[in-house]
Amino acid sequence: MNDGKRTPWVVGVSGASGTPYAAAVLRGLIEAGESVDLVVSRASRLTLLDETGIAFRDAHWREDLAAWLARGADGKPDAFDVSGALDDVRYWGAGDLAAGPSSGSYPAKGMLVVPASTAAVAGVALGLSKDLLQRVASVTLKERRPLVVAVRETPLNGQTLKHMVALDEAGAVVLPASPAFYAGATHIQDLVDFVAGRVLDAAGVPHRLYRRWEGELGGASRTD
Secondary structure (H helix, E strand, O other), rough: OOOHHHHHHHHHHHOOOOOHHHHHHHHHHOOOOOOOOEEOOOHHHHHHHHHOOOOOOOOOHHHHHHHHOOOOHHHHHHHOOOOOOOOOEEEOOOOOOOOOOOOOOOOOOOOEEHHHHHHHHHHHOOOOOOOOOHHHHHHHHHHOEEEEEOOOOOOOOHHHHHHHHHHEEEEEEEEOOOOOOOOOOOOHHHHHHHHHHHHHHHHHHOOOOOOOOOOOOHHHOOOO
């Protein structure tokens, strides 16, 4: 929880398929009592509209985000309680390069890019800063803050692999959106929550999104 000084995690949502991953990460951060600054790229709005039917708008970001977070990966209502959940969420437009997080002097814990498109990976790796998402990621690296990049693309070509290596060498955690099955997933949301949980693990944020491996073979078949 915050001690009076707001130090948020910046969540950047790029145009790759995988908006349910972003929603799960946002829910996890909020449930952990973390402050959140949100950047939704222009390209990601098209993906969000395609995957959820939600037309995300700057002027109505709060109600659009509430509708997004209240929706499970299968399109059905999620159990997440939206009421009051957005009190410590701040939204910045993708074209606002004068936004707070664009400066290293802005207090932030780090940044989570989820999902990360190959275009976003390339832009951050090359330091292009062509929009606020890329600029904040570059700032996060130069300030030596945690940067987790959840890449969502397959297959990967050689150029993207080189960009991912460059991010790793710069200090980022490159985390492919690759769900596992040992946690006993029975629904699509379980697979989404596993990836979101691994993102939060990399950021050091506590959560209960998935069942952890405990060295027991066959543990995935348990029903508890």
